[in-house]
Amino acid sequence: MTASVPSGFGHLLNPAPPLLPQPPTRSRLRLFVREQPQAARACGSGDRCRRPVDPIPIVQLLMTDFNPISEEDRRQLTSNQYIVSCQLLPVAEDSERSRKGRASARSNAENSFGRYGRGLGNSDVDQLIARQPGGNLSGGTYMSPFSADQDPDPSTAPSHPQSMTNLVTNSTAATLPRPPRRPPCTNICAPNPATFFVFSDLCVRTAGEYQLLFTLMNPFEAMQSKSSPILDEVRSETFEVFSAKDFRGMQRTPELARGLRRLGVQGIKLRDKTRESANGGAAQSVSEEDVDGGED
DNA sequence: TCAACAAGGATGCTAGTATC
DNA sequence: GATACTAGCATCCTTGTTGA
Numbered sequence: 006m007t008a009s010v011p012s013g014f015g016h017l018l019n020p021a022p023p024l025l026p027q028p029p030t031r032s033r034l035r036l037f038v039r040e041q042p043q044a045a046r047a048c049g050s051g052d053r054c055r056r057p058v059d060p061i062p063i064v065q066l067l068m069t070d071f072n073p074i075s076e077e078d079r080r081q082l083t084s085n086q087y088i089v090s091c092q093l094l095p096v097a098e099d100s101e102r103s104r105k106g107r108a109s110a111r112s113n114a115e116n117s118f119g120r121y122g123r124g125l126g127n128s129d130v131d132q133l134i135a136r137q138p139g140g141n142l143s144g145g146t147y148m149s150p151f152s153a154d155q156d157p158d159p160s161t162a163p164s165h166p167q168s169m170t171n172l173v174t175n176s177t178a179a180t181l182p183r184p185p186r187r188p189p190c191t192n193i194c195a196p197n198p199a200t201f202f203v204f205s206d207l208c209v210r211t212a213g214e215y216q217l218l219f220t221l222m223n224p225f226e227a228m229q230s231k232s233s234p235i236l237d238e239v240r241s242e243t244f245e246v247f248s249a250k251d252f253r254g255m256q257r258t259p260e261l262a263r264g265l266r267r268l269g270v271q272g273i274k275l276r277d278k279t280r281e282s283a284n285g286g287a288a289q290s291v292s293e294e295d296v297d298g299g300e301d
Numbered sequence: 302t303c304a305a306c307a308a309g310g311a312t313g314c315t316a317g318t319a320t321c
Numbered sequence: 322g323a324t325a326c327t328a329g330c331a332t333c334c335t336t337g338t339t340g341a
Contacts, residue, residue, distance in 0.1 A: 046312090047326085056312085212326090248326065255312070274311075274335085 033069040034081070036089065036221050036239040037163055038062065039201065040261055044245055046252040047212045058207045059255050061262060061273065062241060064089055064219045066150065066200040071165035073197050082200055083152040086225045087236070089202040093142035096214040096243050142209060145272075148202040156199040157264025165197075203265060205272035209246045217241040 040063035046056040066087065072078045156162040202219070209215060220238045227234030258266075258274070266273040 252313085 032236040033071075034087070034221060034236050035067045035069060035166055036219050036237050037065045037067050038217075038219065038239055038241045039065040039161070039163070040259055041242045042207075042217060042244040043256060044247060044252070045209050047209060047246050047248050056208055057205065058209065058244070060259050062091070062204045062207060062217055062219075063261060063265070064148075064202040064204070064239070065163065066202070066221070067163065067165045069166050070168050071197070079198055083150075083198045085150055085152070087150055087200075087221060087223050089148050089150075090220045090222065091142070091146045091148070091204055091207060092218040092220070093209060094216045094218050094240070096216055142207065145204060145206050148204055150200045150202055151265065151268075151270050152198060152200045153265075153268050154198055156197065157268055158259075158261040161261060162199070201265060201270075203262075203270050203273065205270075205274075212246045212248045214243055214245050216243050 040060055042058045042062045043060060045058040066082060068078060068082050071082065204217075207217075218238060218240050221236040222234040223236055224234050262273050
């Protein structure tokens with residue numbers, strides 16, 4: 006799967022110079038990093054992207070105050086005219102904040118729900134982007150949406166965010182690292198559609214600590230209205246890229262990725278076990294628990 | 302329909318090279 | 322001389338095909 010940039014929109018999507026945080030849009034669409042990258046092996050300059058980030062980053066499209074019975078909401082949520090770009094943000098090596106950020110997983114919460122009031126300031130982002138070496142990220146950095154009638158992994162499915170007005174009355178949502186879980190579905194509610202952007206072949210060339218910046222854009226609308234195509238942005242948690250000798254191996258493919266693959270998403274590789282576990286090693290059980298949180 | 306086989310791709314390991 | 326990085330190789334896994 007390569008970068009799927011609609012022809013004629015290259016000038017809108019050119020990653021250089023890096024996209025800086027845009028003024029808040031009126032869009033109800035929000036990005037949510039459904040599957041956080043944990044680690045990667047540096048693929049070097051000539052490795053042609055054969056060491057993808059593990060697990061593969063999966064970004065889900067959410068909609069503020071989504072109404073499941075609204076045809077218009079469902080149509081917008083599953084529209085295929087959106088694209089998401091991915092940029093690599095190096096994290097300062099001595100930054101204690103990067104570790105704290107990883108622990109609190111604040112990226113999703115602040116970008117998707119509290120982005121107007123909190124989160125990294127512009128100066129912080131400027132600092133991050135200023136350190137970004139050109140071309141350190143390879144693979145498919147632009148992704149088209151994949152829509153499913155139902156979430157492939159309902160157990161981890163986030164609910165759609167509420168508007169700021171609603172957040173005031175439900176203040177806990179603003180501090181959650183991820184959106185609150187969807188309430189149990191009754192017989193009268195139809196299955197909510199879900200739209201994903203699967204970055205299945207992202208590779209990082211050099212070792213270090215990074216974050217991924219995902220930017221939701223609607224190039225078609227931007228062409229018509231001549232406005233900013235950026236609808237929302239979200240950052241992943243900090244993850245580490247290891248050199249070949251330090252890399253501790255690939256993780257088991259998460260359930261979400263498996264579900265998406267079953268639904269027909271191309272480029273997702275199934276990995277049931279690492280080589281350690283395949284050879285009877287004991288290291289695997291530790292690493293899987295660390296990553297999957299002891300999934301079944 | 303199930304099982305076995307083969308081919309291609311993915312991944313971990315290691316040797317070689319460059320830099321400090 | 323030591324360390325880090327890069328590139329190549331070997332092995333393993335997944336998937337598709339064919340035969341019983």
